[in-house]
Amino acid sequence: MRKGLLLLACCATLTLQAQDALKLKFRSRALLDASVASFQDQKAQGYYRLEDFRVGFKAGYKNMEMKADIGLGGGKVAIKDLLLQATWGSHTLALGNAYDPFSMDMLISTADLRFHQSATSVLAFTDSRKLGVTWHFQKPAFYLASGIYTYNDINKIGENQRNSLVSTSRAVWRRQRANDHLLHFGGAFSFRTTPVNQKDYNKELSAAGVTSMFSEPLLAAGIGAPRKEFKGVLEALVTGPRYLLQGEYYLNRYCLSGDRNYQPHGGYAQASYLLLGRGFSYDAASAVPGRPASDRALELTARFNYTNMNDTGAGILGGEEKDLSVGLNFYLNAYIGFKISGSYVWVGEHCNPAYKNNYFVPQARVQYIF
Template structure:
C-alpha cells in the first residue's frame, strides 16, 4: 500500500505542476480529464486535561476523472487513498438539460451545506463541528435539481446505509431536499437563504439506533468529544437553515442544523442541534465568486490572502430524552494564501470549550495551531 501511495502522490504532483491531463475526441463529443488532491496537515495542541499529541499526516489523497460525453452527459469517478485506506468518494453520472439536472450514483444528499464542501475547499483544516455531527456522508441514490437565477430546488431518494457498512439486514431509505432563494443578485454579488430537510426510515442494518458523534475542529484529533447513542429509534428527521453572502471581497456563511429522532413510546424523543457562523475577507488580490448550482462560495483567485473567522456551538445534550452527549463551543481564526490555481497554504488557531458531559475527559478547554499545504487539480 505504501508503494501505491507514493506512486499516486508522484502522479498528482506531476499533474499539478505541469498541466491538467485531458483527452478530447476529434469530434468533440467525448472529453475526460484527471482530477486529484493531496492535503498535508500538521498541528500543535495545548491541553491541561486530555492528552492530545502533536501530529502530522496526509489527511486526504484522491485521484479521479471527470468525463463529458455526447452533449448533456457527464460523469465523475473519485477514489480516496488517505491513511492507507481506499474509500469511495463521488461516483456518479448526470444528465443536464438547461435548468434541469438528474444525477444517479454515490454522492452527497441535497441536505445541509458545510459537510458537503470538498476538503480542498474547506476554509479551515476541519469542517464545522455542527456539520460533522448532524450532516451526512455520501450515499447511493438519485436526485433532481432545478436551478435558475433566483431559485435552486433539489430533492433525492437514497439508501440510508453507507456503502462500507457490511451489516446484514434490510436497508433503510432517506428522502432529502434543499431549497435556496436568492433575494439579492447584483453581478457577482449574491445572497441566498436556504432550507433543507432529511427524513430517514431505519432498516435492520441500523438496528434501531442512531449515533451522532464529533470531535474537535481538527482532522488530526481522533477523539470524539461529543457522542449521543440514540436507541429505540423508529425514524429520524433533520432540518437545516443557511445563509450565504458573497459581497466582493467579503464572504459570510452561517448554518443551523437540528436532528430529531422519533423513539418508541417507552422513551422520550431525542433532539440535538448546533449552529456556526463564519466570515472571510480577500486581502491583496481577487474577490469571492458564487456557484449557483451548488449554492457555495468560490474562493478568491491566486496570489490572494484570505482572512477567516468562525464560531460554532454544537449541543448533543437532551435531558428529557436522558441522553447527554456533550456540548462544545469553539472559535477559530486563520488564513489561506493561494500561491496559484493548484497550490495553497492554510494556518489557523482554534480554542475549544467542552461541558461536563463531554465523552473524553469531561469539562475542559484546549487550543490548537494547525497548518496545511494542499495541492488540488
C-alpha cells in the same frame, strides 16, 4: 480498493475510446495537515495526517457527465464521488454515490473550506455520502434539489448495510450581481425511515470537534435504536468583492421508543475578508460557495460554532461545546494553497471524558489540486 481502482480504470478506458466526442479531465488532490497540541493530559506533541489524497476523472459527452474519485483519507481507501449526470436546460438528474443536498457547508469541496474541516455542528448533524438519485433545478433567482437515497454509501453496501431510506430536499433563493455581490438564503429538510431487519442496530451520533487528528471524538451520544429521523437546516450566505458571511443552524429529531424524542441542535457563523484578491467563486448549479475567485489570494477568516447534543428530556447526554477559530489562507495559484488556523474550544457538560478542560489547537495545511 481493487474494485474501486478497476472501476476507475474501466470507466477511463471507455471514455478514451471516444476522445473526439467528449471532454475528459483527470484530476488529483492532496491535503496534508499538521498540529502541535496536548491531548488527555499528555505533553504537547506533533500530530500529522494525510487528510485526503484523491485521484479521479470527469468526462462529459453532450448533455451527460460522469465523474469518479478514489480517495485515501484517515488511513482508508474508498470510493468517493461516483456520479452519472444528465442535464436538460435547467434540470439535472444525478445518479450515484455523493452527498445528499443537506447542508451548504458539507457540499463544499474540502479544499475550498475556510478551515481545515467543517464546523463541529456540521460534522455532528450531517451524514456521509449516500447512494441514490438527486434532481436539481436552477435558475438565476433560485435553486431546488430533491432526492431519495439508501442510508449507506457505496463502500458499505453488503453485510454492514443499513436497511432504510432517506429523502432530502433543499431550496435556495438568491440574488447575484455582476460586481461580486450575492445574497443567498435557504434551507433543507431530510427524513429517514425506520431501519428494518436489523436486530443489533445502534445509532451513535458523534463529532470530532475542530480537528480529526485526536483519537477520541469530542461529542458522542449513544441513541440506541431510533425509529424515524427528521432533521432541518437554515442557511445564509452574503458575499461582496472582499468579504464573505456564511452561517447555518441545524435541528435534528430522533424518534425513540415510546413517546420520547431526542433533539440535538447547533450551528455556526463565519466570516472571511480578502487581504489579497477579489471575489469568491460560487457554483450556481449546486448553490455553494467556493475558494476566492482570484488565483492568488490571501484570506483572513473567523468562525464561531455552538453544538448541543444534551437532551435531558430524552435522557441522552452527548455533550455541549463552543469553539472560536481564526485562520489565514494563502492561495499561491489555482493549484497550491496553504492554511493556518488556531481554534479555542470551550468544553461544556457531558463531553467525552478525554476532554477535561478547555483547549487550544493550532493547525497548518499544505494542499494541491490538479
